Amino acid sequence: xxxxxxxxxxxxxxxxxxxxxxxxxxxxxxxxxxxxxxxxxxxxxxxxxxxxxxxxxxxxxxxxxxxxxxxxxxxxxxxxxxxxxxxxxxxxxxxxxxxxxxxxxxxxxxxxxxxxxxxxxxxxxxxxxxxxxxxxxxxxxxxxxxxxxxxxxxxxxxxxxxxxxxxxxxxxxxxxxxxxxxxxxxxxxxxxxxxxxxxxxxxxxxxxxxxxxxxxxxxxxxxxxxxxxxxxxxxxxxxxxxxxxxxxxxxxxxxxxxxxxxxxxxxxxxxxxxxxxxxxxxxxxxxxxxxxxxxxxxxxxxxxxxxxxxxxxxxxxxxxxxxxxxxxxxxxxxxxxxxxxxxxxxxxxxxxxxxxxxxxxxxxxxxxxxxxxxxxxxxxxxxxxxxxxxxxxxxxxxxxxxxxxxxxxxxxxxxxxxxxxxxxxxxxxxxxxxxxxxxxxxxxxxxxxxxxxxxxxxxxxxxxxxxxxxxxxxxxxxxxxxxxxxxxxxxxxxxxxxxxx
Ligand code: GLN
Numbered sequence: 427x428x429x430x431x432x433x434x435x436x437x438x439x440x441x442x443x444x445x446x447x448x449x450x451x452x453x454x455x456x457x458x459x460x461x462x463x464x465x466x467x468x469x470x471x472x473x474x475x476x477x478x479x480x481x482x483x484x485x486x487x488x489x490x491x492x493x494x495x496x497x498x499x500x501x502x503x504x505x506x507x508x509x510x511x512x513x514x515x516x517x518x519x520x521x522x523x524x525x526x527x528x529x530x531x532x533x534x535x536x537x538x539x540x541x542x543x544x545x546x547x548x549x550x551x552x553x554x555x556x557x558x559x560x561x562x563x564x565x566x567x568x569x570x571x572x573x574x575x576x577x578x579x580x581x582x583x584x585x586x587x588x589x590x591x592x593x594x595x596x597x598x599x600x601x602x603x604x605x606x607x608x609x610x611x612x613x614x615x616x617x618x619x620x621x622x623x624x625x626x627x628x629x630x631x632x633x634x635x636x637x638x639x640x641x642x643x644x645x646x647x648x649x650x651x652x653x654x655x656x657x658x659x660x661x662x663x664x665x666x667x668x669x670x671x672x673x674x675x676x677x678x679x680x681x682x683x684x685x686x687x688x689x690x691x692x693x694x695x696x697x698x699x700x701x702x703x704x705x706x707x708x709x710x711x712x713x714x715x716x717x718x719x720x721x722x723x724x725x726x727x728x729x730x731x732x733x734x735x736x737x738x739x740x741x742x743x744x745x746x747x748x749x750x751x752x753x754x755x756x757x758x759x760x761x762x763x764x765x766x767x768x769x770x771x772x773x774x775x776x777x778x779x780x781x782x783x784x785x786x787x788x789x790x791x792x793x794x795x796x797x798x799x800x801x802x803x804x805x806x807x808x809x810x811x812x813x814x815x816x817x818x819x820x821x822x823x824x825x826x827x828x829x830x831x832x833x834x835x836x837x838x839x840x841x842x843x844x845x846x847x848x849x850x851x852x853x854x855x856x857x858x859x860x861x862x863x864x865x866x867x868x869x870x871x872x873x874x875x876x877x878x879x880x881x882x883x884x885x886x887x888x889x890x891x892x893x894x895x896x897x898x899x900x901x902x903x904x905x906x907x908x909x910x911x912x913x914x915x916x917x918x919x920x921x922x923x924x925x926x927x
Pocket of ligand 1: 554555556557579580599600601602603604605632739864
């Protein structure tokens with residue numbers, strides 16, 4: 427078997443046993459990147475040299491009988507929103523082009539300490555704002571199942587590189603669905619852990635009260651393996667949880683007998699694609715056959731999720747992105763540059779203000795600017811109470827809905843996206859249509875709980891359909907166990923895109 431066909435769990439075992447070297451494994455995936463990424467654009471940076479050097483060092487340590495980390499030799503692709511020492515970190519923005527952070531994000535440091543091999547940085551929507559990966563300053567990512575379609579976003583590069591077997595696992599971040607939705611549209615498995623389960627240190631902040639890092643892989647078992655390494659308390663992220671990290675991989679075995687899964691009637695409202703509905707219905711039937719029971723539950727305020735999210739996330743973003751002013755790091759407008767010709771007669775209070783305005787004007791793309799303006803407006807005197815404070819109150823009600831529902835059921839199931847992967851360009855002219863892509867995912871982040879998405883079928887046209895399970899705080903063992911059981915009973919997650927080989 428080719429390394430690219432093995433699961434992450436099997437790759438780690440093969441390397442540990444000496445059936446495969448870390449160099450062979452890394453080379454196999456890098457060869458696919460070299461061959462396929464020209465048409466997919468999942469990577470913003472491939473660190474061929476660094477990855478092979480790390481792999482060679484791991485092989486040497488193994489040969490010398492030295493101890494190896496839990497992910498020894500496993501290639502991992504990292505979303506370009508996570509800081510990597512000595513490797514560019516751009517957030518797919520011109521604002522950060524050429525930026526090399528002086529430190530590793532906590533997740534990256536943990537991966538390196540576990541002897542994973544960082545193969546590169548993946549493409550994304552600029553500053554993680556988007557649901558199609560078309561907001562990248564470095565070109566959109568193509569969906570490996572149909573190159574004319576979007577992979578979803580914002581972790582579209584991470585999803586597409588796993589779907590195309592260019593890396594066995596990838597790291598994503600999810601503020602309102604950015605792990606789960608692209609996982610769903612690309613036919614892979616993606617876990618958004620409970621808020622605080624994984625440290626956010628070194629994740630370029632979008633909306634700090636919603637952001638969460640998580641694993642993306644071909645199966646729930648592979649996600650469990652990676653989560654075991656990246657989860658845990660970080661004294662340098664005060665919002666990271668102090669709870670112990672369970673051995674997720676060892677908790678998958680228990681059967682689902684007696685598991686109560688909730689179904690939300692509102693999830694079936696108009697707009698749900700019939701082929702998605704069929705896949706979701708069939709997934710519920712698989713869970714029932716596995717011993718779970720299905721119960722109708724209500725999340726009465728979830729319908730306010732999208733408007734609530736699109737106030738809170740831009741408000742936090744407008745504050746977080748204030749640091750990109752051209753003075754500290756990132757793009758600085760060149761005062762000698764040709765822009766003077768295009769100043770449109772604009773007068774600035776001072777050369778400093780002019781430098782700020784021009785640097786931000788040139789560095790940020792249109793969606794990022796839209797969010798900064800939305801957030802600044804909603805936080806300004808006179809509007810704060812009407813918009814931001816009100817959104818916080820609705821957020822509280824949404825969270826309470828989840829707490830109430832989880833009194834009655836263990837998990838909540840449903841679609842992750844209303845439609846399968848849409849065409850590139852289909853929604854770029856209509857920001858509102860793009861925001862509605864997040865219908866089924868934003869409430870999870872507003873409530874601070876966890877969710878996992880995985881493939882539950884295919885459309886007649888051959889596009890993956892995703893199923894989402896949401897669970898209470900710190901229910902990752904149960905989310906992973908339920909998804910893993912589903913994947914033992916079905917083979918949707920084993921299908922590979924035909925367009926690419
Ligand atoms: N699509 C949502 C947005 O545009 C979610 C993004 C995310 O989770 N990072 O904000």
